[in-house]
Amino acid sequence: MPNDDQNDQIPTNLSTPEPAPTTQTTQTTQNPNNLNAPTPVFPAVYDLLFADLERLYGRSSPKMYALVNADFIARDNFGLTKYGTRLYPHNGRRAIVDLYQELLDAAVYARQALYEAHPNWPTPAVDSSKKSKYTNDPYVDAYKDILVLIWDVRRLLNSVIAANSSLK
Numbered sequence: 001m002p003n004d005d006q007n008d009q010i011p012t013n014l015s016t017p018e019p020a021p022t023t024q025t026t027q028t029t030q031n032p033n034n035l036n037a038p039t040p041v042f043p044a045v046y047d048l049l050f051a052d053l054e055r056l057y058g059r060s061s062p063k064m065y066a067l068v069n070a071d072f073i074a075r076d077n078f079g080l081t082k083y084g085t086r087l088y089p090h091n092g093r094r095a096i097v098d099l100y101q102e103l104l105d106a107a108v109y110a111r112q113a114l115y116e117a118h119p120n121w122p123t124p125a126v127d128s129s130k131k132s133k134y135t136n137d138p139y140v141d142a143y144k145d146i147l148v149l150i151w152d153v154r155r156l157l158n159s160v161i162a163a164n165s166s167l168k
Helices: 045-058 062-083 095-117 138-163
Strands: 028-030 038-040
Touching (some): 045 062
């Protein structure tokens, strides 16, 4: 039985940035339209996300959907310009580690925005039965939601590490 402590592929410090994606980001087949251009076997991650957004939010909140979709398109184009490729599954990176690291960053930015909007939050409750003036505050809600996501993703990472699966 292998000693897990000797496995250098399981990260011990999940705050260390992952290396950039490899230039060969997908498994490919020959593109019949252009014999020199490979055709990705996997769908681009943003294409999957665009379909999810449309299915989940497109009809219920069309204005917000349009705004968020435009933001995702801009990020997809930014990545294409910066890395020369779109983001595809199985690109040599560990997506769950990337997710966790980005959520850690998001929490810091959310806390910064919260402090800048409400420097006195949290205030000690004089009477806990009374509603806080920060109830339903979007800054507070976003910050708390991100912290919940961090806990959920870290739990998932722990189970992945314990199973020695995708972090190997």
